[in-house]
Amino acid sequence: MGKLAIRGGAPLRTEPYPSWPVFDETEIQAVTEVLRSGKWWYGEKVREFEAAYAAFQDAQYGVTCTNGTAALEIAYLACGLGAGDEVIVPAYTFIATASSLLRVNAIPIFADLELDTGNLDPADVEAKITDRTKAIVPVHFGGYIADMDAFRALAKKHNLHLIEDACHSWGGKWQGKGTGALGDCGVFSFQMSKNITSGEGGILVSDNEEIAELARSYSNVGRATNDQFYRHFLPGGNLRMTEMQAALLLVQLSRLEEQTLRREANAEYLNRALAGIPGIALQRPEPRITRRAYHMYIFRFLPEQWPGVSRERFLEAVCAEGGTAWAGYPIPLYQNPVFQRQGTGPENCPLSCPFYGKEMDYTQVHLPRTEQLCAEACWVPHATLLAEEADMQDLADIIAKVWENQVELAS
Numbered sequence: 001m002g003k004l005a006i007r008g009g010a011p012l013r014t015e016p017y018p019s020w021p022v023f024d025e026t027e028i029q030a031v032t033e034v035l036r037s038g039k040w041w042y043g044e045k046v047r048e049f050e051a052a053y054a055a056f057q058d059a060q061y062g063v064t065c066t067n068g069t070a071a072l073e074i075a076y077l078a079c080g081l082g083a084g085d086e087v088i089v090p091a092y093t094f095i096a097t098a099s100s101l102l103r104v105n106a107i108p109i110f111a112d113l114e115l116d117t118g119n120l121d122p123a124d125v126e127a128k129i130t131d132r133t134k135a136i137v138p139v140h141f142g143g144y145i146a147d148m149d150a151f152r153a154l155a156k157k158h159n160l161h162l163i164e165d166a167c168h169s170w171g172g173k174w175q176g177k178g179t180g181a182l183g184d185c186g187v188f189s190f191q192m193s194k195n196i197t198s199g200e201g202g203i204l205v206s207d208n209e210e211i212a213e214l215a216r217s218y219s220n221v222g223r224a225t226n227d228q229f230y231r232h233f234l235p236g237g238n239l240r241m242t243e244m245q246a247a248l249l250l251v252q253l254s255r256l257e258e259q260t261l262r263r264e265a266n267a268e269y270l271n272r273a274l275a276g277i278p279g280i281a282l283q284r285p286e287p288r289i290t291r292r293a294y295h296m297y298i299f300r301f302l303p304e305q306w307p308g309v310s311r312e313r314f315l316e317a318v319c320a321e322g323g324t325a326w327a328g329y330p331i332p333l334y335q336n337p338v339f340q341r342q343g344t345g346p347e348n349c350p351l352s353c354p355f356y357g358k359e360m361d362y363t364q365v366h367l368p369r370t371e372q373l374c375a376e377a378c379w380v381p382h383a384t385l386l387a388e389e390a391d392m393q394d395l396a397d398i399i400a401k402v403w404e405n406q407v408e409l410a411s
């Protein structure tokens with residue numbers, strides 16, 4: 001296959017993969033119309049998008065807000081999580097899944113994941129349930145839907161809230177039903193890197209009217225729907241979405257289904273094309289995921305198959321050949337300064353406050369499979385999956401070329 005590009009050979013591919021975000025005149029027109037209307041504030045576009053997105057996820061209610069982090073916070077507040085409540089979360093996720101718990105003085109309890117899905121392991125979650133546990137927060141990581149049958153059963157058995165961090169799962173379906181309202185409620189992010197975006201933005205969806213109303217109030221300075229403007233019932237923040245964002249998202253939403261199908265087809269193509277390469281491990285097929293959003297295509301670099309080659313070197317070689325892949329999270333959440341008493345500001349509960357009533361030392365937390373995934377994961381960005389089949393074959397050929405020339409890479 002020739003000399004590796006990283007060693008001075010010709011790269012296998014020179015054409016760039018698609019970039020993100022995807023937009024055209026339709027988005028520009030939609031935002032311009034709102035600007036021209038002079039109606040910029042939390043009005044009909046926001047309502048229209050909330051109804052459209054909730055329906056898209058097969059949920060009854062949608063409550064927009066400023067971003068996915070805010071959506072997590074209103075979800076936690078609306079489910080009544082508070083001081084001293086233990087909440088089981090993964091540590092292979094974006095910081096907000098856990099840090100939004102700290103902001104409501106709840107206690108993140110990290111459980112380990114399944115290596116071949118990247119998601120919370122139901123058995124380890126069950127082992128971590130105590131009489132203080134109030135909720136489980138599965139993350140559908142990279143769009144791979146967590147085992148919601150197992151988590152629903154656990155939530156029922158132990159009387160826990162089930163909150164989906166569906167921030168990577170736009171349009172995802174578990175046995176035909178949309179993600180987000182498979183438990184009590186779920187949240188989505190529309191930040192710039194996400195598969196549907198308004199730069200920033202978020203939404204909570206739910207089939208539970210009470211949770212949706214509480215979430216709306218927490219996102220709208222504690223107001224109650226259909227009550228007076230200057231009567232505030234809860235200590236809510238101002239987390240409202242603007243009309244410009246909602247108008248943009250309505251257009252982005254109209255593109256999402258087609259893009260999701262294309263990513264799914266290309267990911268399946270990649271699964272077939274990469275299946276024979278011994279140096280990497282693909283994610284486990286899951287027939288209960290009947291529609292998968294791909295926020296990224298994830299595989300693992302198997303270090304024992306690459307003597308003398310690090311994952312980082314492998315990824316450099318892939319990128320030098322014109323491929324797209326990177327390492328993702330370098331460390332589990334609990335190794336971040338905020339949990340390791342290395343923060344620069346005042347420490348949150350449970351590290352330095354009386355609510356928990358127990359010692360919590362995150363420096364003692366070790367989740368072997370989470371740490372292994374941090375060391376082995378390779379992420380292909382979702383925009384790459386918007387290319388053509390031939391471009392997927394290029395990516396597979398690139399990985400095969402690097403595999404076949406690994407001795408050259410190690411030397």
Ligand SMILES: Cc1ncc(COP(=O)(O)O)c(C=O)c1O
Nearest residue numbers: 067068069094096167189190191
């Ligand atoms: C799994 C997950 N949860 C929550 C968030 C937070 O979303 P936002 O960036 O919109 O605040 C993100 C964002 O990357 C995420 O990846």
